[in-house]
Amino acid sequence: EVQLLESGGGLEQPGGSLRLSCAASGFTFSSYGMTWVRQAPGKGPEWVSSISGSGGATYHADSVKGRFTISRDNSKNTLYLQMNSLRVEDTAVYYCAKGRQPIDYWGQGTLVTVSS
């Protein structure tokens, strides 16, 4: 059974940093691209970043490019999202998801709140 467990969310001030982690199990992690998707309260999902199975290819939305970095450690079956220079508009539930094209399984999400 696929399991994706996100952690690292919380309350942070504008300009601050957070690092999200996603522990994966139930599938061969290194064989799959992975994705972060966020969803602001009451809004639809927004794709944030994707990474290939090897980690050699990464993609970021323009809204986070230069501030967020997706990475993975295949030896630990873990996906990361380093978020710097946080803005109020980054407030959302952040979902770790298996797959890139398409996304075929979503974790339960971790809430990131950016507020002073």
Added chain:
Amino acid sequence: EIVMTQSPGTLSVSPGERATLSCRASQSVSSNLAWYQQKPGQAPRLLIYGASTRATGFPARFSGSGSGTEFTLTIDSLQSEDFAVYYCQQYNNWPQTFGGGTKVEIK
């Protein structure tokens, strides 16, 4: 960026009736179109991929069709567990983009 437009925003349907949801892309996405179902307090769940392939765990009353820029999700004989928000998403081009969603509610 490809803009995905879903209609209607809200669809009121009686149990047992058919629901037809539309999704339009601002440019061709071939068949690289997915549909997701989201219930309150839950993560989205993949329903349809490749425009018409049903994901594991969903019954045959769910069907997807279309290619290029026009797509349709049809739910035959709506059951109580089908009332939810449905999102389309294109994964043909980066950035991947989602539609604004259609809420299917009980009439």
